Amino acid sequence: xxxxxxxxxxxxxxxxxxxxxxxxxxxxxxxxxxxxxxxxxxxxxxxxxxxxxxxxxxxxxxxxxxxxxxxxxxxxxxxxxxxxxxxxxxxxxxxxxxxxxxxxxxxxxxxxxxxxxxxxxxxxxxxxxxxxxxxxxxxxxxxxxxxxxxxxxxxxxxxxxxxxxxxxxxxxxxxxxxxxxxxxxxxxxxxxxxxxxxxxxxxxxxxxxxxxxxxxxxxxxxxxxxxxxxxxxxxxxxxxxxxxxxxxxxxxxxxxxxxxxxxxxxxxxxxxxxxxxxxxxxxxxxxxxxxxxxxxxxxxxxxxxxxxxxxxxxxxxxxxxxxxxxxxxxxxxxxxxxxxxxxxxxxxxxxxxxxxxxxxxxxxxxxxxxxxxxxxxxx
Amino acid sequence: xxxxxxxxxxxxxxxxxxxxxxxxxxxxxxxxxxxxxxxxxxxxxxxxxxxxxxxxxxxxxxxxxxxxxxxxxxxxxxxxxxxxxxxxxxxxxxxxxxxxxxxxxxxxxxxxxxxxxxxxxxxxxxxxxxxxxxxxxxxxxxxxxxxxxxxxxxxxxxxxxxxxxxxxxxxxxxxxxxxxxxxxxxxxxxxxxxxxxxxxxxxxxxxxxxxxxxxxxxxxxxxxxxxxxxxxxxxxxxxxxxxxxxxxxxxxxxxxxxxxxxxxxxxxxxxxxxxxxxxxxxxxxxxxxxxxxxxxxxxxxxxxxxxxxxxxxxxxxxxxxxxxxxxxxxxxxxxxxxxxxxxxxxxxxxxxxx
Numbered sequence: 001x002x003x004x005x006x007x008x009x010x011x012x013x014x015x016x017x018x019x020x021x022x023x024x025x026x027x028x029x030x031x032x033x034x035x036x037x038x039x040x041x042x043x044x045x046x047x048x049x050x051x052x053x054x055x056x057x058x059x060x061x062x063x064x065x066x067x068x069x070x071x072x073x074x075x076x077x078x079x080x081x082x083x084x085x086x087x088x089x090x091x092x093x094x095x096x097x098x099x100x101x102x103x104x105x106x107x108x109x110x111x112x113x114x115x116x117x118x119x120x121x122x123x124x125x126x127x128x129x130x131x132x133x134x135x136x137x138x139x140x141x142x143x144x145x146x147x148x149x150x151x152x153x154x155x156x157x158x159x160x161x162x163x164x165x166x167x168x169x170x171x172x173x174x175x176x177x178x179x180x181x182x183x184x185x186x187x188x189x190x191x192x193x194x195x196x197x198x199x200x201x202x203x204x205x206x207x208x209x210x211x212x213x214x215x216x217x218x219x220x221x222x223x224x225x226x227x228x229x230x231x232x233x234x235x236x237x238x239x240x241x242x243x244x245x246x247x248x249x250x251x252x253x254x255x256x257x258x259x260x261x262x263x264x265x266x267x268x269x270x271x272x273x274x275x276x277x278x279x280x281x282x283x284x285x286x287x288x289x290x291x292x293x294x295x296x297x298x299x300x301x302x303x304x305x306x307x308x309x310x311x312x313x314x315x316x317x318x319x320x321x322x323x324x325x326x327x328x329x330x331x332x333x334x335x336x337x338x339x340x341x342x343x344x345x346x347x348x349x350x351x352x353x354x355x356x357x358x359x360x361x362x363x364x365x366x367x368x369x370x371x372x373x374x375x376x377x378x379x
Numbered sequence: 380x381x382x383x384x385x386x387x388x389x390x391x392x393x394x395x396x397x398x399x400x401x402x403x404x405x406x407x408x409x410x411x412x413x414x415x416x417x418x419x420x421x422x423x424x425x426x427x428x429x430x431x432x433x434x435x436x437x438x439x440x441x442x443x444x445x446x447x448x449x450x451x452x453x454x455x456x457x458x459x460x461x462x463x464x465x466x467x468x469x470x471x472x473x474x475x476x477x478x479x480x481x482x483x484x485x486x487x488x489x490x491x492x493x494x495x496x497x498x499x500x501x502x503x504x505x506x507x508x509x510x511x512x513x514x515x516x517x518x519x520x521x522x523x524x525x526x527x528x529x530x531x532x533x534x535x536x537x538x539x540x541x542x543x544x545x546x547x548x549x550x551x552x553x554x555x556x557x558x559x560x561x562x563x564x565x566x567x568x569x570x571x572x573x574x575x576x577x578x579x580x581x582x583x584x585x586x587x588x589x590x591x592x593x594x595x596x597x598x599x600x601x602x603x604x605x606x607x608x609x610x611x612x613x614x615x616x617x618x619x620x621x622x623x624x625x626x627x628x629x630x631x632x633x634x635x636x637x638x639x640x641x642x643x644x645x646x647x648x649x650x651x652x653x654x655x656x657x658x659x660x661x662x663x664x665x666x667x668x669x670x671x672x673x674x675x676x677x678x679x680x681x682x683x684x685x686x687x688x689x690x691x692x693x694x695x696x697x698x699x700x701x702x703x704x705x706x707x708x709x710x711x712x713x714x715x716x717x718x719x720x721x722x723x724x725x726x727x728x729x730x731x732x733x
Contacts, residue, residue, distance in 0.1 A: 016509060016510055016513075031506070038506065038509040197712060241712070241714040242718055243715060243718060260723050261723065263717050263718065264703075264715050265715050283714060283715070283717075284717060285638065302497045302498055304638075305510050306510075
C-alpha cells in the first residue's frame with residue numbers, strides 16, 4: 001500500500017471529500033479517505049504539495065481543516081483547523097513548515113508552528129484564487145470577483161507589492177467588470193498570467209511601469225475557470241465552464257489549439273513541468289490527460305464524484321517506471337534517494353551542474369540538500 | 380474494338396467481368412490467339428493473377444445508364460428470391476425440429492449493441508450511493524420537503540403552449556401555472572425560492588410550437604435544458620380516456636442507467652409527491668430510449684388476473700437533454716455539469732449518455 005501510494009501519477013480531490021490517487025500506467029484509482037465515513041462537508045477545495053520531493057500533500061477541506069497526506073505511508077498523518085474569514089479555501093501554499101491559506105472572504109493567513117506570530121492580510125472580498133510564486137515562495141498573488149490582481153510579499157503585509165489596474169472603459173465608456181478566476185506566475189520573469197470570468201486571458205508585468213495588462217486575449221464565450229502554464233512557459237492552457245480547453249500563446253496572444261473531449265466544466269488544470277502532458281478534471285467526473293503537442297487524449301479515468309482540484313507529479317520517467325523496484329526497500333530515506341537518482345539522470349538542467357563539480361561521482365547523500373536548494377530556486 | 384484494346388482492359392490489377400459481353404475467361408483467352416510473343420508472355424504471368432482476383436463484378440461500374448438500371452433490377456430480384464428461399468428453408472428446418480429447435484437469434488439493434496459507458500451506475504458502489512444520497516434532491520428523497528412546482532412559459536405564449544402548460548399542471552400535482560409577464564428568469568428564481576417552490580418549469584415556444592423545456596430544481600440547482608418535440612395535446616390524441624383526476628399519480632422512470640441518467644431521473648422523480656394514490660390508477664412514465672425521453676400519461680385497469688388495459692390521458696411529448704447545469708439558471712456564468720456537444724459526442728450511433 002505504502003509503495004503504491006507513492007507511485008501515483010495524479011492526485012485528485014473530490015467534492016465528496018475523497019483524495020484519489022491515480023496510477024495511469026496501471027490504470028487504477030485508489031481512494032484515500034480522511035475519516036472513516038464519507039462526508040460532504042469535508043469536500044476538497046484546495047490542494048498543494050507539502051514538500052519539494054512531492055511525498056506529502058496538503059489538502060484543504062470545506063470545513064476549514066487542512067490535512068497532511070503522506071504519499072509514503074498512504075494515509076493522512078496530520079490535521080489542523082484554520083478558522084477565520086468566511087467561505088471555502090481558495091488557495092493553499094506551503095513555505096518552510098508554515099502554511100499559507102486564503103479564504104473566499106479575503107483573509108490570507110500564514111500559519112506558523114508557533115501560533116502567536118501568524119501573519120494576517122486582508123486582500124479584499126470575493127477572492128477566487130490565491131497562488132504562490134514558485135520561484136519566490138514568500139510572494140503570493142490573489143485575485144477574484146471585483147478584486148483585481150494583487151501580489152503580496154509576506155514579509156511586508158501592509159501593502160501589496162503590485163496592484164493591477166482595471167483596463168480602460170469600453171467603447172460605450174462603461175467600466176469593465178473585474179473577475180480574476182485563476183492566475184499563475186511565469187517562471188524566469190515577474191510576469192503573471194490570469195484568466196477571467198469574462199473569458200479573457202491577461203498578462204500582467206509588474207516590472208514595467210504599466211499596471212494594466214500588457215496582453216489581453218479573449219477565448220470563447222464562457223467563463224474561464226482554470227489555467228496552467230505549458231512546460232516552455234510560452235503558452236497557457238485555459239479551461240472554461242462549458243468544458244472547452246485551449247492552448248493560448250502568450251507571446252503573440254493567439255489561440256494555438258483546442259483540446260477536446262470534455263463534457264462539463266473544467267475545475268482544475270495541471271501541466272507536467274517537462275513532458276508535454278496536461279491533466280485536467282472537472283464537474284463531469286472524469287480525469288483527462290492530454291498530450292499537448294499532438295492534442296491527443298492519452299488517458300481518461302472515471303472517478304465517480306465531481307472533482308475539484310488535482311496535482312500532477314513532476315516525475316519524468318512517466319510511463320516506464322517500475323513500482324515493484326522500489327517496493328522491497330523498506331527504508332523511506334533510501335527510497336527518496338532512489339528518486340533523486342532517477343531525477344538526476346533524466347533532468348536536462350542537471351548536466352551543466354555536474355560539470356561544475358570536480359569529481360563526477362559524489363556520494364548521493366551529500367548531493368541531496370544541494371539539489372533541494374536548486375529546485376527551490378526554481379528553473 | 381480490336382483484340383488489342385481488349386487486352387488493355389484485362390491488364391488492370393482488379394480483374395473485371397463484363398457481363399454483357401459474356402464471361403471474361405473468353406476475353407482473357409483471346410489475346411493468346413494473336414501471334415505475338417510478348418502477349419503470350421504476359422498471359423502466362425497473368426494466369427495466377429486470375430486465381431488471386433476472382434471476377435468481382437459491380438453493377439455500379441456499368442457505364443450505360445439503361446443497362447445499369449436493368450442489371451440492377453435483375454440483381455435485386457435475384458437477391459430477393461434468394462432471401463425468400465433461405466427464409467423458407469429455415470422455417471422448414473425449424474418445423475422439422477419441432478420443440479428441439481434452437482432459440483431464435485436476438486435481432487441486432489443499436490440499443491443492444493450500445494457502446495459500454497463506464498459511468499453506468501453500480502448500485503453496490505459506496506461512493507456513488509453516498510454522492511446520490513447527499514445531492515441536491517436528497518431533501519425530497521428523505522421526505523423533508525413536499526414538491527411545489529411553478530410552470531411558466533417563454534414571453535407571450537400563444538395558444539398551444541398555454542394549453543400545454545395547463546395540461547401539464549393537471550399531470551403534476553401541486554403545480555401552479557403563472558403568466559410570465561416578461562420577467563427575467565434570474566428575477567423569478569429568488570421569488571420562487573422565497574415562496575417555497577421546489578421546481579421551476581419553463582416551456583419555450585417557437586412560432587406557436589413548444590420546442591424547449593427548462594427544468595430547474597430550487598433552491599440550488601441543478602438546471603436541465605431539454606429540447607422538446609412531438610407535443611400532442613389531449614385533444615389531438617386518439618382513443619384517449621376521460622379527463623385525469625386529481626389523484627397523485629405513480630411515476631415510472633425507465634432506462635436511466637448512467638450517472639447522468641440517474642441525476643436526470645431523480646430530477647423527474649422529485650417533481651411528483653411521494654405516496655401515489657393508487658385509487659386514481661394513473662401513471663406518468665418517463666421512458667428513456669436512445670437518449671430520447673418519452674413522456675406518457677396513462678390510466679390503467681386490471682381487467683382480469685392476467686390482462687391489463689391502459690388508456691392514454693395525455694399530453695405526450697418527447698425530450699432530449701441538451702445540458703445539465705450546476706446551480707440555478709444562469710446561461711452566461713453558470714457552470715455546466717454536462718453539455719451535449721454534437722460534433723464531439725455524436726461520433727457513434729451506438730453511444731448513449733443517459
